[in-house]
Amino acid sequence: MRSISPPTTSPPQTGSKRAPEDNMEEEQSPESLPNNPFNDAVPRERPSDYLRASCPLCFGGEFPQTKKRRNDPDAIVCIDACFTQKRNRQARDPPLKHPRSVFVPEKDVNAMEKYIESLRPSKTHARKKQNVTGEENEDFYEADGKLRVPKSVLDACESGFTAADDRREKASTQFFDDTALMALLCRHDIVLFIVNMSSAGEKQHYVITLVESLFQHLPLEFRIGLLYDIGCQAERSCVKWGFLDRYTDRILFGISVFHALWFE
Numbered sequence: 001m002r003s004i005s006p007p008t009t010s011p012p013q014t015g016s017k018r019a020p021e022d023n024m025e026e027e028q029s030p031e032s033l034p035n036n037p038f039n040d041a042v043p044r045e046r047p048s049d050y051l052r053a054s055c056p057l058c059f060g061g062e063f064p065q066t067k068k069r070r071n072d073p074d075a076i077v078c079i080d081a082c083f084t085q086k087r088n089r090q091a092r093d094p095p096l097k098h099p100r101s102v103f104v105p106e107k108d109v110n111a112m113e114k115y116i117e118s119l120r121p122s123k124t125h126a127r128k129k130q131n132v133t134g135e136e137n138e139d140f141y142e143a144d145g146k147l148r149v150p151k152s153v154l155d156a157c158e159s160g161f162t163a164a165d166d167r168r169e170k171a172s173t174q175f176f177d178d179t180a181l182m183a184l185l186c187r188h189d190i191v192l193f194i195v196n197m198s199s200a201g202e203k204q205h206y207v208i209t210l211v212e213s214l215f216q217h218l219p220l221e222f223r224i225g226l227l228y229d230i231g232c233q234a235e236r237s238c239v240k241w242g243f244l245d246r247y248t249d250r251i252l253f254g255i256s257v258f259h260a261l262w263f264e
Contacts, residue, residue, distance in 0.1 A: 041216050112212070195210060211247070226254065228255070
């Protein structure tokens with residue numbers, strides 16, 4: 001049986017060293033900004049052999065598929081983190097690669113983190129902008145109405161998630177190299193991609209890395225339903241800062257019913 005594993009090659013990285021602390025608010029020239037570590041997806045008529053072998057029910061069969069409604073997703077996936085899976089901070093063994101590994105290479109995750117940081121302004125800069133424009137006390141639909149939930153509701157959701165995340169053991173980064181695993185699964189509980197987390201809490205570059213990895217294996221017209229417990233915040237960042245701008249029209253974000261009821 002021929003083993004099929006996701007390609008792990010990455011394009012050459014370009015970028016610049018981080019500016020000193022006192023210059024963090026200065027805008028960088030386009031030439032110095034890091035590039036997206038993922039190339040544009042290769043045109044294909046059907047999902048890759050890797051996805052078709054991973055879950056024939058989601059990605060097998062004939063394409064394009066017949067759908068009742070044009071905007072229905074072709075497949076549904078979910079993302080979540082598991083903080084019980086850790087690795088002690090110690091000297092690393094020589095790297096070993098499993099022939100059917102589902103782990104995204106660490107260099108791609110680190111490159112995506114730098115890319116995300118280059119697109120999104122720092123929190124200090126964002127607070128200064130709010131004070132100048134008076135946005136902090138205003139309530140409206142952000143991104144010219146593209147977001148369907150008011151800013152006040154999204155801000156409260158973000159604050160609640162941040163507070164819960166802050167209660168997580170921050171000292172874990174002192175004792176562990178890898179603090180958790182974040183995985184992307186299809187709706188039949190088949191693991192498609194995994195990233196090692198090295199931070200004490202969830203950061204959006206992990207989610208973006210997993211979604212980018214998935215779309216590298218999909219046809220250009222393939223639509224995805226993405227379930228994530230704070231998908232509202234992921235969609236907000238994608239719309240405001242251009243994360244996943246190549247795919248946003250092909251992603252339908254979904255959240256748990258209990259989270260949706262909180263919005264009410």
